[in-house]
Amino acid sequence: MTWHLDTIFFSIALGVLMLVVGGRVARNATDGVPGGFQNFVESILEFVQTQVKDSFPGHNPLIAPLALTIFVWVWLMNFMDLIPIDLLPLIGSWLGLPYLKVVPTTDINTPLAMALVVFGLTLFYNIKVKGLGGYLKMFLFHPFGKFAMPANIVMTTIEEIAKPLSLGLRLFGNMFAGELVFLLIALLGGAAALGAGLLIWFPLQVVLDLAWLLFHILVITLQAFIFMVLTIVYLGMAHTTEH
Amino acid sequence: MNITVTLIAQMLAFGLLIWFVNKVMWGPLSGIMEARQKRIADGLAAAEKGKHEQELAEKRATELLKEAKEQAQEIVAQGQKRASEIVEEAKDTARAEGERIIAAANAELEREVNQAKEALRAQVAAIAVAGAEKILKREIDAKAHEDLLNDLAAQI
Numbered sequence: 001m002t003w004h005l006d007t008i009f010f011s012i013a014l015g016v017l018m019l020v021v022g023g024r025v026a027r028n029a030t031d032g033v034p035g036g037f038q039n040f041v042e043s044i045l046e047f048v049q050t051q052v053k054d055s056f057p058g059h060n061p062l063i064a065p066l067a068l069t070i071f072v073w074v075w076l077m078n079f080m081d082l083i084p085i086d087l088l089p090l091i092g093s094w095l096g097l098p099y100l101k102v103v104p105t106t107d108i109n110t111p112l113a114m115a116l117v118v119f120g121l122t123l124f125y126n127i128k129v130k131g132l133g134g135y136l137k138m139f140l141f142h143p144f145g146k147f148a149m150p151a152n153i154v155m156t157t158i159e160e161i162a163k164p165l166s167l168g169l170r171l172f173g174n175m176f177a178g179e180l181v182f183l184l185i186a187l188l189g190g191a192a193a194l195g196a197g198l199l200i201w202f203p204l205q206v207v208l209d210l211a212w213l214l215f216h217i218l219v220i221t222l223q224a225f226i227f228m229v230l231t232i233v234y235l236g237m238a239h240t241t242e243h
Numbered sequence: 244m245n246i247t248v249t250l251i252a253q254m255l256a257f258g259l260l261i262w263f264v265n266k267v268m269w270g271p272l273s274g275i276m277e278a279r280q281k282r283i284a285d286g287l288a289a290a291e292k293g294k295h296e297q298e299l300a301e302k303r304a305t306e307l308l309k310e311a312k313e314q315a316q317e318i319v320a321q322g323q324k325r326a327s328e329i330v331e332e333a334k335d336t337a338r339a340e341g342e343r344i345i346a347a348a349n350a351e352l353e354r355e356v357n358q359a360k361e362a363l364r365a366q367v368a369a370i371a372v373a374g375a376e377k378i379l380k381r382e383i384d385a386k387a388h389e390d391l392l393n394d395l396a397a398q399i
Contacts, residue, residue, distance in 0.1 A: 004249040011253060015260045022268035029271065031278040045272055064273070065265035073260060104253075109246060113253030117261075 004107055006097075011104035014076040022072075044072065051229060056236040063235055066121075070114065071228040077104045078175060078220030082213060085182045105175040108168070111227075115168030118231045122163070125238040134241065167230055174223050178216050185209050364396040371395055 025041045034042055048068045056063055080103040092100035104110045126135045139156045140149050188205040372392060 002245075002247045002249070003252070004247060007249055008252050008256070012256055015256065015263075019260070019263050019267055022264070022272075026268050026271035026275075029275045031275045031282060034279075042272065042276060045269070045276065049273070062261075062265075065269040066261050068269055069257075069261045069264040072264075073257075107249065109249040110253045112246065113250045114257050116250070117254050117257050 004101070004109060006099075006101045007104045007107040007110060010080060010102055011073075011077055011110055014080075014104070015073055018072050018076060044068070048228070052232055055229065055232050056239070058239050060125075060235070060239065062121075063232060066235075067228045067232055070231055071224050074105065074114075074171065074227050075220060075224040077110065078223060080104070081106070081175060081178055081182065081216060081220060085179070085186050103175060103179055105171055105223075106179045108172050111171040111175075112164075112168040114171075114227070115164040118167065118234060119164035122234050122238040125235060129239050130241055163234055167227065167234075171223050171227055174219060178212075178219055181212055182209070182216075185212060368392050368396045 022041065025038050029038050045068065048071055049064055052064045052067055083102065088102045089097075089100040101107060126138075130138070139153050140146070142152055142156055144152050144155070185205055185208045188201050188208070
């Protein structure tokens with residue numbers, strides 16, 4: 001029973017940040033001509049709304065806020081990756097913290113927790129829309145028809161479990177690998193901390209760091225987007241009675 | 244990278260965050276966006292309606308103008324007709340008056356001519372009698388020859 005307090009602290013802090021900023025925009029929002037920041041927030045909202053409309057059949061008022069939460073929150077947590085990798089742990093060490101993980105999504109618990117919540121929701125809506133019988137029938141007759149029931153049960157179970165696992169592990173893997181690359185780049189300069197090698201390694205570190213930083217901006221946005229879209233798709237599948 | 248109780252905490256945090264986002268951010272903002280969409284749609288519809296009404300008004304104005312022109316033309320035509328009628332009437336009256344004057348003059352003339360003729364006849368009769376008296380050197384009984392004299396005067 002270990003509490004990863006750093007992960008919990010940063011994820012909740014980012015969630016609160018999102019709520020405070022979003023709440024302030026919503027409070028000051030006008031239905032006339034929107035100002036600068038309101039425009040920005042509204043464009044994100046509209047983007048999410050379009051995704052939901054495109055890939056979610058039917059109507060469920062929970063889906064859009066859920067997708068928005070996932071997109072913004074995951075993006076914010078991923079964004080912590082772009083902060084110079086040793087900066088926050090260094091500040092933490094001054095405050096007496098021996099170890100600090102600043103990117104909550106590189107802790108397997110965060111992506112997996114989100115994936116499990118999504119899995120729980122798909123389970124709930126599967127049973128709500130199809131009925132318990134209908135949902136169980138899916139395990140029996142899908143994908144090979146009624147003459148291969150044992151195989152069907154195994155296949156569908158694997159498929160259902162693979163959904164949350166792949167959803168969580170994809171985000172975790174990408175973020176963890178990205179963080180690792182940042183660490184390796186940061187080690188370049190450190191490896192030649194003293195001596196003439198610094199003249200070569202230090203510029204190389206700067207260039208590589210910048211390159212990976214720019215690339216990583218794409219990665220964090222893409223991962224947040226993929227997590228959101230897959231969530232919408234999974235929940236959409238839960239809402240369709242005919243599979 | 245071990246799964247710990249943090250997982251549960253993060254699940255709870257995620258769930259709460261979804262609820263808060265819906266309440267604080269998504270709900271109000273999407274409401275506002277919908278209201279704006281409705282306002283824009285209303286505005287567009289109103290503009291469309293106004294345009295339509297303007298078209299109608301223009302059409303009506305053209306119609307009115309056309310009608311007014313027609314009426315004006317009608318009035319002018321009537322006036323012209325009336326004027327020519329008056330002129331004709333005046334002409335007729337003048338002609339009749341002229342004819343009447345001419346007729347009166349003619350009558351007067353004839354009367355005077357007749358008068359002159361009568362006078363002349365009387366004079367001729369007197370002359371003839373005087374001539375005959377002189378020729379015959381004797382008194383002629385005027386009464387006895389009155390018929391003859393009248394005959395003579397009528398022949399002149």
